[in-house]
């Protein structure tokens with residue numbers, strides 16, 4: 001077992017042990033914290049495909065996080081009110097269907113956004129992804145049918161066959177399982193031919209083209225997959241809070257996802273997990289002490305960028321190695 | 324005369340007022356090494372960029388294997404069989420030497436949209452890639468990231484990557500640059516054999532290598548070809564002596 005595998009295993013066990021202990025001690029609030037970390041981690045695993053593997057700094061991934069959230073909110077509201085959404089279809093409160101809709105919706109939206117944004121690079125790519133996300137944000141704010149600025153409540157948490165999702169621990173386990181699924185997908189992608197081409201597009205796109213692989217299609221595929229994973233996380237986030245609002249679509253949310261990856265270590269399998277755990281920890285511990293906890297988060301981020309470029313994973317497991 | 328593999332006609336490219344390529348026509352015939360020489364800034368690399376598709380000419384045509392490739396991008400031309408190396412090594416710095424070559428093997432197999440199977444245990448990639456590294460004498464450094472290879476080793480790796488594409492023509496831009504006399508001699512020997520696999524358009528400053536290898540030499544000065552011929556023709560061409568060899572040759 002390499003050091004990185006050991007660190008990853010440790011993080012995975014820590015993340016599941018924490019809510020189990022909280023359950024044993026009758027402290028459900030801590031289960032919710034762990035659930036929040038798992039969901040944010042999954043969202044960041046999605047972004048890590050584009051940003052970490054592909055070097056595509058999307059500053060608009062909140063668009064997909066939020067769309068996933070609204071997919072959950074809208075489908076379950078219609079199901080709750082038995083109100084047809086279209087063609088007599090009354091939405092659904094079943095999580096697997098909601099996830100599927102969230103993923104497909106985000107993929108379909110990411111396709112044109114990616115196709116346009118990927119014609120640019122560097123800071124222009126960052127700005128254009130931000131612009132698209134802002135368009136969707138303002139659309140949600142100004143669309144009264146689903147709460148507009150006030151957001152949309154999910155009155156009863158959506159369901160999963162055979163699981164009582166209303167209880168914190170089972171819901172955590174669902175989120176945790178999806179996180180592991182997301183990590184498995186990331187791991188497979190990274191090791192595959194597609195992953196090799198994608199990492200090549202990050203390192204040296206001219207060289208990639210010179211061997212006959214056009215970077216555009218590779219990057220676009222990565223962007224779409226990335227958005228789909230983040231979208232599923234968004235659906236879970238809405239179910240966690242039983243609420244979805246335009247703040248999930250905001251540029252602050254996009255920034256937060258990038259921060260998670262930088263904190264944890266970009267391109268690393270468990271970077272987003274480490275980042276999300278640290279983030280939620282700082283948010284909870286310092287947030288309880290001072291309202292200015294974001295200031296301290298900024299300090300931590302500064303330290304990481306200045307002294308520990310590889311993020312938490314870099315510190316714990318050393319430099320990343322490619323076979 | 325055999326059909327040329329590569330045929331460039333009246334190619335032109337300006338950067339502002341500078342005519343970097345000023346009506347260049349040349350051919351690359353099967354089995355030959357066609358050397359392109361000329362002083363610094365003559366436009367040699369600019370020509371290679373236009374042939375490989377990383378730079379768009381203002382006018383003129385490039386035919387490869389009997390087909391006009393003007394409408395193809397760099398990746399498309401590479402897939403058709405144009406294998407190039409760069410004047411300044413252009414590799415995947417984080418990937419090991421082996422993975423750099425594996426990427427070229429994968430590209431040649433036309434299979435980059437496979438998402439599940441791990442490449443590192445895929446013998447269909449590792450074996451051909453390793454064979455290429457062996458051919459250029461880099462097998463012992465297969466696991467070393469390209470960024471940590473020596474300058475000379477990176478030049479060798481560039482060649483291995485080009486080989487792995489199994490191209491129908493090679494475009495080499497100063498493959499010997501900075502290699503040292505021993506490395507240059509080994510590479511000269513290597514290129515000598517390589518022409519049997521595919522013809523080579525060779526940009527090179529190392530005159531010893533050029534005169535030893537080239538079936539034909541074209542001399543480029545200020546974006547124009549001032550002479551084309553055999554090594555002896557070029558050595559004795561008065562205009563070349565004046566413009567390029569500076570009467571010292």
Ligand SMILES: Nc1ncnc2c1ncn2[C@@H]1O[C@H](COP(=O)(O)OP(=O)(O)OP(=O)(O)O)[C@@H](O)[C@H]1O
Nearest residue numbers: 338341343361362363364365366367368369370410
């Ligand atoms: N992108 C560019 N924009 C403007 N000028 C350029 C550009 N690329 C090359 N040039 C100019 O075009 C001319 C030809 O450059 P090129 O690199 O093709 O020369 P070269 O023959 O390869 O030289 P060397 O032997 O030094 O490699 C030079 O004057 C160079 O400054």
Ligand SMILES: [Mg+2]
Nearest residue numbers: 367368369410
């Ligand atoms: Mg040059």
